[in-house]
Amino acid sequence: MDLSPTDGQWLVALDIDGTLVTYDDVLSDAARHAVAGLRTAGHHVVLASGRSLIAMLPVAAELGIDSGRLVASNGAVTVRLDPTEPGGYALEEVETFDPEPALRLLKEHLPNARYAVEDVGVGFRMNELFPEGELNGEHQVVEFEELWAGEVTRVVVRSPEETSDDFHRLAAHLGLEDVTYAVGWSAWMDLAPFGVSKATALEKVRVALGVAADRTVAVGDGRNDVEMLRWAARGVAMGHADDVVRAAADEVTGTIDEDGVVPVLRSLTPPEGP
Known part of the structure; x- marks a missing residue:
């Protein structure tokens, strides 16, 4: 499959903990700049996390993301970021169950x-x-x-x-x-609710954005990322992920300590000219 960076918009789904930020909650400048580069190029960056919405919003703010979608609570909650809304977001999908x-x-x-x-x-x-x-x-x-x-x-x-x-x-x-x-x-x-995962939420986001299924990328490191990695046309496991996560991915990048997400994100935009 040709995944050229010049053929249109990407939908890039990114786990947070162990993928974008370290387990000490540190976001590197390189990761921040790589995300900003994708957004400047017009691509859709969607944070998809097991975190609650309220724990994801500060990460989105640190990345400068104030528009687009967030997928929280392992797919049970999807919001549209909008600075004009109370709290800076509007709920789009909320999946619930009887606990x-x-x-x-x-x-x-x-x-x-x-x-x-x-x-x-x-x-x-x-x-x-x-x-x-x-x-x-x-x-x-x-x-x-x-x-x-x-x-x-x-x-x-x-x-x-x-x-x-x-x-x-x-x-x-x-x-x-x-x-x-x-x-x-x-x-x-x-x-989580029956049948709900990051993948089910991201598929709804993909359809709403009108992004082709073969223009999807996902990066993650945990068992709760397995469905998301299988969903994406290009699923990338972090280098420290276990064998189950690696088996669900199309490729493996560096570890979180190596900023493994950065080369993946940079590969989705054309190289800068001289």
């Missing part, structure tokens, strides 16, 4: 875990406070049963006693659908 069955089931097997549900654009309701800095926005501690007072976009489970493998085994044992994992120094599991 009660999953929460009840998980509580039986992980009685000491911390649980939170997302309130889009506001913050989280949780059964007990999470460590400072792990969740953005307002935090409201409620009784466990109040977590399913209504449908939600996302459930977060934090259980430092479990490993990533433990979460995989538990999800398989319980038969949970659409569970994605993001594990750093603590064990963490996100639950």
Whole structure:
């Protein structure tokens, strides 16, 4: 497939943590300039993250992105950035589900875990406070049963006693659908609505923008990026991604410490003249 940088607009979907920014939340000047170059050339840069919307907005601002779409909460929330709107955005798609069955089931097997549900654009309701800095926005501690007072976009489970493998085994044992994992120094599991992923949201964005399917690129490093990498005409895994993520991609770039996203983004614009 010819993916020449001169044949029209690209839709470039970018994960944030471990792709654009380091795990210490640092965005390099090189990555910032590469994103700006794409946007100056008229291409669509769409941040697509497991982060909540309220945690994505500062990254968009740091990148100078104040228009276009953002895909948050692993595809459950899509917004159109617009400086004239309250808060700088308008909600376009919000996918929700009833969290009660999953929460009840998980509580039986992980009685000491911390649980939170997302309130889009506001913050989280949780059964007990999470460590400072792990969740953005307002935090409201409620009784466990109040977590399913209504449908939600996302459930977060934090259980430092479990490993990533433990979460995989538990999800398989319980038969949970659409569970994605993001594990750093603590064990963490996100639950999304059935059938919802970054890929499903990005496909709607692609259609709305009128971008051809063969003009799509995605870069990511986590298990929650697998569907997105398969969706894109050119799916690129970061160099530190595990074997499952690499297998879903068309190619592998450098690690986050090597700013692996930068050469990918630069390859999508014609080289500057002399």
